[in-house]
Amino acid sequence: xxxxxxxxxxxxxxxxxxxxxxDTQKKWLVxxxxxxxxxxxxxxxxxxxxxxxxxxxxxxxxxxxxxxxxKHTKKAQKMTVEQWLEQWLDAKKNGIYGKSxxxxxxxxxxxxxxxxxxxxxxxxxxxxxxxDVQKFVNNAMRDNTISLRTKQYTxxxxxMSLNDAEAWEIIGRNPAAKLKxxxxxxxxxxxxxxxxxxxxxxxxxxxxxxxxxxxIAVTGVRVGECLGLTWDCIDFEKGNVExxxxxxxxxxxxxxxxxxxxxxxxxxxALPTTFVAKLKxxxxxxxxxxxxxxSDAWQNDFVFATQNGxxxxxxxxxxxxxxxxxxxxxxxxxxxxLRHTYATLLYDTTKNIKLVSEMLGHTSTQITIDTxxxxxxHAKEEIAHIVDDLFYQ
Numbered sequence: 001x002x003x004x005x006x007x008x009x010x011x012x013x014x015x016x017x018x019x020x021x022x023d024t025q026k027k028w029l030v031x032x033x034x035x036x037x038x039x040x041x042x043x044x045x046x047x048x049x050x051x052x053x054x055x056x057x058x059x060x061x062x063x064x065x066x067x068x069x070x071k072h073t074k075k076a077q078k079m080t081v082e083q084w085l086e087q088w089l090d091a092k093k094n095g096i097y098g099k100s101x102x103x104x105x106x107x108x109x110x111x112x113x114x115x116x117x118x119x120x121x122x123x124x125x126x127x128x129x130x131x132d133v134q135k136f137v138n139n140a141m142r143d144n145t146i147s148l149r150t151k152q153y154t155x156x157x158x159x160m161s162l163n164d165a166e167a168w169e170i171i172g173r174n175p176a177a178k179l180k181x182x183x184x185x186x187x188x189x190x191x192x193x194x195x196x197x198x199x200x201x202x203x204x205x206x207x208x209x210x211x212x213x214x215x216i217a218v219t220g221v222r223v224g225e226c227l228g229l230t231w232d233c234i235d236f237e238k239g240n241v242e243x244x245x246x247x248x249x250x251x252x253x254x255x256x257x258x259x260x261x262x263x264x265x266x267x268x269x270a271l272p273t274t275f276v277a278k279l280k281x282x283x284x285x286x287x288x289x290x291x292x293x294x295s296d297a298w299q300n301d302f303v304f305a306t307q308n309g310x311x312x313x314x315x316x317x318x319x320x321x322x323x324x325x326x327x328x329x330x331x332x333x334x335x336x337x338l339r340h341t342y343a344t345l346l347y348d349t350t351k352n353i354k355l356v357s358e359m360l361g362h363t364s365t366q367i368t369i370d371t372x373x374x375x376x377x378h379a380k381e382e383i384a385h386i387v388d389d390l391f392y393q
Contacts, residue, residue: 007053012064019056022048028056034067047124051131059129066172081128082121084170085113088161103255104248112157115146120158125165130175133158137181155181191341192333199328209312209320211282212304216335219269220342220360223314223335224248228256229303231283239276240268243361247311254311256300265361279303 007028008019020029031046047063049056066072079087089109092101101109119136120128136158140151155176162174192200201217204210216226224246233242244266248255260266271279282303289307290298297309304312321335339360347356357365 008057010060010064013068015064015067017060017064019053019060026051028053030056030060030063032060032063032067034072047127049129049131050135055129055131059131062172063127071169071172078124078126079170080121081123081125082117084125084165085116085121085161088164089113091164102248102257104250107250108153109157112150112154115140115154116158125162126171128162128171128175130179133176133179137179141181152181155179191337191344192330194345196328196330197341197345199330200324203324203327207320207324209304209317210324211278212312212317213321213324213335213338214278215275215304217338217342218272218275220339220346221269222246222261222265222339223317224257225260225265225361227302227304227312227314227317230301231303232301234279234303236276236280239273240270243267243269247314249314254313256311260361262361262363267358267361269359 005021006018007021010017015032015034017030017032020031022029028049028051029046030049031044033042033044035042047059049059063072089106092109093106094100116136119139120132123132137155140146140154143151146154159174159176159179162171162176165171166174197217201214204214207213212226215221215229216223219226219241221243225243228245228247229241229243230245233244235241243260245256245258246260248257286305290309293308295309297305300309300311302309302311306312318335321338322332325331325333343356343360346359347353350356353365
């Protein structure tokens with residue numbers, strides 16, 4: 001790349017900055033020189049900046065201010081985005097700066113960082129510009145191999161890491177701070193109506209893994225909370241269940257985590273009397289199965305387990321649910337939609353959003369309102385009747 005011409009020169013204290021136009025449109029060579037105490041010769045650095053001339057000017061202004069304020073990191077001390085993300089991930093894993101992340105989150109971060117590094121890995125993190133990040137976002141948005149939700153999550157990981165880089169004074173400012181990516185990943189999930197739910201519940205009686213799916217439907221628990229349930233969590237006398245752990249699938253491994261998604265997810269959930277009776281019958285059947293198929297795996301004491309006592313894979317539960325929906329002639333709902341349905345029906349019946357939020361294990365009622373409650377046709381009809389009584393009686 002040959003320099004075509006110098007288009008601007010500016011000074012700030014002892015710092016001298018220059019911008020050169022290049023052979024390529026919207027590509028600028030930015031150079032700066034400055035003196036350092038104890039050094040005989042000035043330090044010279046440069047960076048290619050993409051975009052309009054004003055973008056190159058903004059980049060140079062930021063660099064010169066950093067040097068003038070003593071916050072600039074010399075090139076020899078700089079690291080690439082890939083090096084920084086590796087250091088950041090290690091810190092998150094070991095809880096060096098705050099709470100350590102869970103194993104499943106770690107794996108997800110590793111996958112997203114691998115994607116980020118394909119585009120930004122060799123950039124110097126201290127010289128990363130908003131234009132560099134925007135270019136990455138544009139490339140990601142054109143990538144049809146990943147969903148919009150994954151793109152949003154990837155950008156969130158990058159933004160978080162750069163926030164920490166700023167907080168730890170690795171960089172002067174987060175170049176991704178004001179950027180956003182896409183709209184909401186998907187519209188709100190529509191819950192099953194009562195007739196559809198009754199169809200599903202009937203069909204579940206004929207499935208090997210029907211009972212855990214029924215448990216999710218009548219308690220609104222998450223899949224991992226359901227499959228991580230052990231018999232010591234069931235109180236048959238009080239008719240409730242303690243949610244205190246969860247099963248997590250990481251790659252080909254199934255792990256029992258002695259914690260839940262959040263602190264508020266640890267809770268007690270009341271069980272319908274009919275389902276308590278079903279659990280008692282299931283307990284008796286499982287005890288007979290333990291005698292028939294002795295295995296060390298039974299020591300895990302899972303409420304819902306395979307015939308050998310091993311944990312049920314969440315994927316097996318999802319496959320069962322898809323098969324049930326197909327037999328019922330229903331649209332392709334997700335297992336998690338049973339939780340949505342539970343929340344919506346419970347709210348329609350009680351009109352108590354705080355109670356619903358507590359039963360779901362949410363940190364705030366706003367999450368419950370935004371995510372899980374839906375206005376049903378029955379509720380709309382009730383409003384119409386109320387208006388009718390007020391105005392026409």
